[in-house]
Amino acid sequence: MPHPATDTARVVTPGKVLDPSTLPVRFAAADSDYFAGHPLMVPVDGIAPEKLRDTYYEGRDGARRHLSQDIRAPRGTPVLAAVDGKILRMSQNTLGGITLYAVDPEGKYVFYYAHLDHYSDAVTVGLEVKQGEVLGYVGTTGNAPPDTPHLHFQTMRMAKGRRDWWNGTPIDVLPFMLIRGEQRQ
Numbered sequence: 001m002p003h004p005a006t007d008t009a010r011v012v013t014p015g016k017v018l019d020p021s022t023l024p025v026r027f028a029a030a031d032s033d034y035f036a037g038h039p040l041m042v043p044v045d046g047i048a049p050e051k052l053r054d055t056y057y058e059g060r061d062g063a064r065r066h067l068s069q070d071i072r073a074p075r076g077t078p079v080l081a082a083v084d085g086k087i088l089r090m091s092q093n094t095l096g097g098i099t100l101y102a103v104d105p106e107g108k109y110v111f112y113y114a115h116l117d118h119y120s121d122a123v124t125v126g127l128e129v130k131q132g133e134v135l136g137y138v139g140t141t142g143n144a145p146p147d148t149p150h151l152h153f154q155t156m157r158m159a160k161g162r163r164d165w166w167n168g169t170p171i172d173v174l175p176f177m178l179i180r181g182e183q184r185q
C-alpha cells in the first residue's frame with residue numbers, strides 16, 4: 001500500500017482535492033543521481049530525517065502548490081546549511097518573510113530558506129558555508145501562521161543565464177535529506 005503522504009492521488013487540502021494528473025514530477029533522474037552522491041542535512045537543528053512530514057504537494061492559495069518542504073520546530077531553532085555552498089541572496093518578501101538563498105558548490109541547485117525569525121550574525125551575501133553551519137533561526141515571518149513556526153525549504157535547479165536565477169524549476173529533495181540536523185561550526 002502506498003504511503004499516504006507520497007500517494008499523490010490522496011493529496012487533500014481543506015475543501016480541495018488536487019488533480020494528480022496536474023502535479024509536476026518531484027525530480028528527474030539527473031537530480032536523483034546528483035543528490036544520491038550529495039546527501040542533504042535536514043536544515044533544522046535537532047531534526048532527524050524520519051521526523052519529516054511530506055508537504056511537497058500540499059495546496060496553497062488558488063491553484064498554487066507548495067513544491068517545498070515545511071519543517072516545524074520551536075521558534076529560534078537554528079536553521080542550518082543543507083549542503084556546502086555559498087550565500088547568494090538575502091531578501092524579504094510578503095510570502096517568505098526573511099529569506100536566504102544559497103547555491104551548492106557546483107552551481108547546479110539553489111536552496112531557499114524562508115520564514116526566518118532572523119539571520120545569523122555571521123551570514124552575508126557571498127559567504128561560503130559548510131553543511132551544518134547556522135544560517136538563521138526558525139520563525140514565522142511572511143505568511144507563516146504566528147503559532148506554527150517552521151522553516152519553508154525549497155530546492156530549485158539553478159536558472160543559469162536568467163536574471164531571476166533564483167526562480168528555477170522546483171524539485172523535491174525530501175528523499176535525499178538523509179543527515180540529521182546538527183550544528184557544525
Ligand SMILES: [Zn+2]
Nearest residue numbers: 068069070152
Ligand atoms: Zn512552506
